[in-house]
Amino acid sequence: MQLAGKRVLLIIGGGIAAYKCLDLIRRLRERGAAVRCIMTSAAQAFITPLAVGALTAEHVFTDLFDRQDEQDVGHIRLAREADLVVVAPATADLMAKAAQGLAGDLASAVLLATDRPVLMAPAMNPRMWAHPATRRNRETLAGDGVRFVGPNSGEMAETGEAGEGRMAEPLEIVAAVEEALAAPAGPLAGRRIVVTSGPTHEAIDPVRYIANRSSGRQGHAIAAALARLGADVHLVSGPVAISDPPGVTTLHVESARQMHAAVEALLPADAGVFVAAVADWRPQAERAEKIKKQKDKAAPTLALTENPDILAAVGHHEKRPRLVVGFAAETADVVEHARAKLARKGADIIVANDVSHDSGVGPSGVMGGARNRVHLVSADGVEAWPEMSKEEVAARLAALIARRLA
Secondary structure, eight states: OTTTTOEEEEEEOSSGGGGHHHHHHHHHHHTTOEEEEEEOTTGGGTSOHHHHHHHHTSOEEOOTTOTTTTTTOHHHHHHHSOSEEEEEEEOHHHHHHHHHTOOSSHHHHHHHHOOSOEEEEEOOOHHHHHSHHHHHHHHHHHHTTOEEOOOEEEEOSSTTOEEEEEOOOHHHHHHHHHHHHSOSOSTTTTOEEEEEESBOOEESSSSOEEOOOOOSHHHHHHHHHHHHTTOEEEEEEOSOSSOOOTTOEEEEOOSHHHHHHHHHHHOSOSEEEEOOBOOSEEESSOOSSOOOOOTTOOOOOOOEEEOOOHHHHHHTOTTOOSEEEEEEEESSSHHHHHHHHHHHHTOSEEEEEEOSTTSOOTTTOSTTSSEEOEEEEETTEEEEOOOEEHHHHHHHHHHHHHHHHO
């Protein structure tokens, strides 16, 4: 059993997704894990300690000031007698308390007292998840070493509400638990790798921007694959509608200049994998107010200026990673453009793909789709890979990077 002998402390937060924790407990136990649970007062409004205790075969802890539980400083004992602390659902309130170091109830006190790894599965209304305060708290927690799984996108419990905020499914959380508890040894253990992913948004005015169709799926999959091989992965992501990969430290940015600054701040690194579809140009000046359409007047002229070339900047940087991998999204002469890019950008490998509408890859093409077909261009020549899922491309590329860094 994958989790035999492992001890998981599950903190159940107050949200409708708490009902999924009953299945999560069962899934963890059938893999051999011992599960203890803390329930917040809000969680008890959705599921009962009786049901949780029946599934864990353990006492359920609910109160920081419980006379019996705290006679031997129970919250400290709980914080230390676990191999992993899982928070599911991690509500906006719980995340805020943990980020600020508050300890007014049992759950937050344990999170402050623990020296064990923490995995959070956020769940909340999409607007709460998108709120700047929640984003700041998430970045703070990630910087403190907290891992995340989800949230996913979809219909919410509230009628007519949909978006990113659904708690990850129990089996997704179990996979993240297994990953968090896996032995750290791997071919990339001890290696620090920077990955970029997604598009960039270049503001025209407060409501409009220049962007592209990149979904971030390939870059996020590569970051996750590298983490599975033991790397310390730092992902710089442009605006995407997908979840952050588990086991990866993710920084969210909007523009090319923000992405460039974030990458520079993460150097030195052992390798850099630059998958993001960075906008080549941005408006020369961002308008302070929305540009209004005026009757009988021509469309306004949009003057553009060049964005920083992140791949070239890193490829020729004084702190250049030992291995630099770039991506080339082309619509014609894919290999020829990649060869030219290889030398010009100072990269070791260019992963080139055809993103044209008639590329024949998958039902919807590469950009925004689930499949890819790439050519690896390096000083050693060109290696063509067959069409496969983006996750398979990621796994093969991660294995190649591990061999190159060995």
